Amino acid sequence: MQITFASYNIRKAVGLDRRRDSDRILSILREMNADVVALQEVDRRYGRRMSVLPLEAIHEHTGYRPVPLSMKPDSLGWHGNALLVRRDFELVEAAPVPLPVLEPRGAIRADLRIEGHLLRVIGMHLDLSGLRRRHQVRSVLSHVAACSDPMPTVLMGDMNEWALHGGCFREFDGSWQVLAPGRSFPSRRPVAALDRIIVSRECQVLGTGVHRSALSAVGSDHLPVFANLDLPKK
Numbered sequence: 001m002q003i004t005f006a007s008y009n010i011r012k013a014v015g016l017d018r019r020r021d022s023d024r025i026l027s028i029l030r031e032m033n034a035d036v037v038a039l040q041e042v043d044r045r046y047g048r049r050m051s052v053l054p055l056e057a058i059h060e061h062t063g064y065r066p067v068p069l070s071m072k073p074d075s076l077g078w079h080g081n082a083l084l085v086r087r088d089f090e091l092v093e094a095a096p097v098p099l100p101v102l103e104p105r106g107a108i109r110a111d112l113r114i115e116g117h118l119l120r121v122i123g124m125h126l127d128l129s130g131l132r133r134r135h136q137v138r139s140v141l142s143h144v145a146a147c148s149d150p151m152p153t154v155l156m157g158d159m160n161e162w163a164l165h166g167g168c169f170r171e172f173d174g175s176w177q178v179l180a181p182g183r184s185f186p187s188r189r190p191v192a193a194l195d196r197i198i199v200s201r202e203c204q205v206l207g208t209g210v211h212r213s214a215l216s217a218v219g220s221d222h223l224p225v226f227a228n229l230d231l232p233k234k
Helices: 022-032 055-061 130-146 167-171
Strands: 002-009 036-040 064-066 082-086 090-097 106-114 117-125 153-158 176-179 195-200 204-210 225-230
Touching: 002 022, 002 117, 002 153, 002 195, 022 055, 036 117, 036 153, 055 064, 082 106, 082 117, 090 117, 090 130, 106 130, 117 130, 130 167, 153 225, 176 204, 195 225
Parallel strands: 002 036, 117 153
Antiparallel strands: 002 225, 036 082, 064 082, 090 106, 106 117, 153 195, 176 195, 204 225
């Protein structure tokens, strides 16, 4: 069972040309054609926290549906984090993941059933502070450990970690595979692999990469990253 996962910090759909263009972000999502996408900075930061990607446009112009987790009526996710999944994927459960924060950060979880396979996905956007990032990763791992049904798990998002192997990645033991799809920030001339995908050991990694295109080069200050995985048998 091969599934493509992607993570993209869309910076509230404001591109390097300083235009807020939700249609451009949706076009980039169609270019990637991933099965499960974790988005960061999908809601405006102040006021009603409105989503910058209209729900109607997602339904009309993509093959995705957002995991229903909005804590505010006009938001798409939780603290700017949203998960998009193929419409034929069954949602078993969804929940916010508590994080210790000083600034608006968050993580969300969705348990999915895909052709009989169970899969857990967590999208996150971690803090700028190195110490707080480590605390947040511990909170995510504690949340996963406390879930009643263990299953193959994919964690992904903007980790805000400049170190390739150290920093908050030290919190992951041998039961996890920390993937570095490539340099994704800043999008024009990327020098840092801030956007990461971490998968549980039972998942087979078929390939990873950074989605580079004419649109993604200007759509946000981050480039999308992806990983192709082979899920274990039922």
